[in-house]
Amino acid sequence: MTTTALPAPGQAPKLHTKKLPTVAFFGVAVVALGLGAALSYGTGIGGWVLALVLGLVLYLVGVFIAVNAVEGRRSARNRTWSALIHSAFVLAVLPLISVVWTLVSKGADRLDGDFFGSSMNNIGARDPNGGAYHAIIGTLEQVGIAALITIPLGVLGAIYIVEYGRGRFTFLIRFFVDVMTGIPSIVAGLFVLAFWVLIVSPWFNDGAPAFSGFAAALALSVLMLPTIVRSTEEMLRLVPAPLREGSYALGVPKWKTILKIVIPTALPGIVTGIMLSIARAAGETAPVLLVAGGSAAINFNPFDAQQGSLSLFVFQQAGDASRFAPARAWTAALTLVALVLILTIAAKLLARRNRIPR
Incomplete structure (x- = not known):
């Protein structure tokens, strides 16, 4: 059981804790995508879709490890679940963006008065x-x-x-x-x-x-x-x-x-x-x-x-x-x-x- 140490007499309590900088999350994402692409294309078991999935999994693991080392386990859980929710939102929006882009790119050929x-x-x-x-x-x-x-x-x-x-x-x-x-x-x-x-x-x-x-x-x-x-x-x-x-x-x-x-x-x-x-x-x-x-x-x-x-x-x-x-x-x-x-x-x-x- 962990306990929080009380501040010494005459010492002000710490109101600020260490925070992982935002740039660290971008670094974790780049490393995760790189590892995912290396595993997918290096082993020849899949393409860019598998590389994205593996990169997402590795990103979540990397975020948990990095935040746990700097901010603690409780913050690591919070950041990991937040990253998972944001990733799920992106995955849900990607098919919609793909459909819209496909319609606009292929449907623009006959956008004329004759049609x-x-x-x-x-x-x-x-x-x-x-x-x-x-x-x-x-x-x-x-x-x-x-x-x-x-x-x-x-x-x-x-x-x-x-x-x-x-x-x-x-x-x-x-x-x-x-x-x-x-x-x-x-x-x-x-x-x-x-x-x-x-x-x-x-x-x-x-x-x-x-x-x-x-x-x-x-x-x-x-x-x-x-x-x-x-x-x-x-x-x-x-x-x-x-x-x-x-x-x-x-x-x-x-x-x-x-x-x-x-x-x-x-x-x-x-x-x-x-x-x-x-x-x-x-x-x-x-x-x-x-x-x-x-x-x-x-x-x-x-x-x-x-x-x-x-x-x-x-x-x-x-x-x-x-x-x-x-x-x-x-x-x-x-x-x-x-x-x-x-x-x-x-x-x-x-x-x-x-x-x-x-």
Whole structure:
């Protein structure tokens, strides 16, 4: 058992302890990476990934030894765990940076007016032109219709579960929402194909099944609904009860309390859940392929004829034998990510503007 020695009479206690200089951590990192690279490449068992992993392990060991020698065991444990947390953060961010860099570097080749102003209609395998204008229109219309259908249903369903729901019926709603969360996108597409395309659409198309962008929007709605319900439900439960009670004490009706107090308080989290569902819907390929067909021509009417989308365009171009197709696929992927990013930023700014000031 170790004890701390008390200062001698008349001697001031030591308020400062020895600290390992910051440059020492850089030195430990350089030595660790060098040893990791030597072990990885010298033995021939791996490449730069293994060198980074070995360097990280050796860095943590080196930090513990160096800090333990200068600052003591307790500080060494603290510094080692801090280094481990920072390293885990870097490892988590690296794949994201890699994806962004790959999209920007490979997708910049076709960032031109022809790509955003033309379609793939009458474009052959040897034609370097052609763009994703038709796919951009299809994605915006399909996701927009799906959002108009799903956001009110999802938010109102979550309000019912949190504010009004009691008993077995609410339990069943929660259960089926949880089940729907894990439904594969291909199943949602098959459901809309069997119900809307093969049964309902022949009533409006002289008895023939009709593929359309609206059918794709219905399939995307099935995928978006559980995400919106669950995220909105959790955000509403985080609203403090005293806010509701204070409003009730002032004689405000429950519906107005929900509309004016509860929803604005939870709005940033609700918007986050909505944008997650929109991002998932914008990136789905299987439902659009099953029920919208994926036309290469421009179609502004989502209720009539086949229609494409950006995710389906990426899928088609990635599998095309043309040497010009990969560049189109990368640019379309970059465009899709940029659209989701722009919508997310706009929604966040709108939610920040409309929330209750603290």
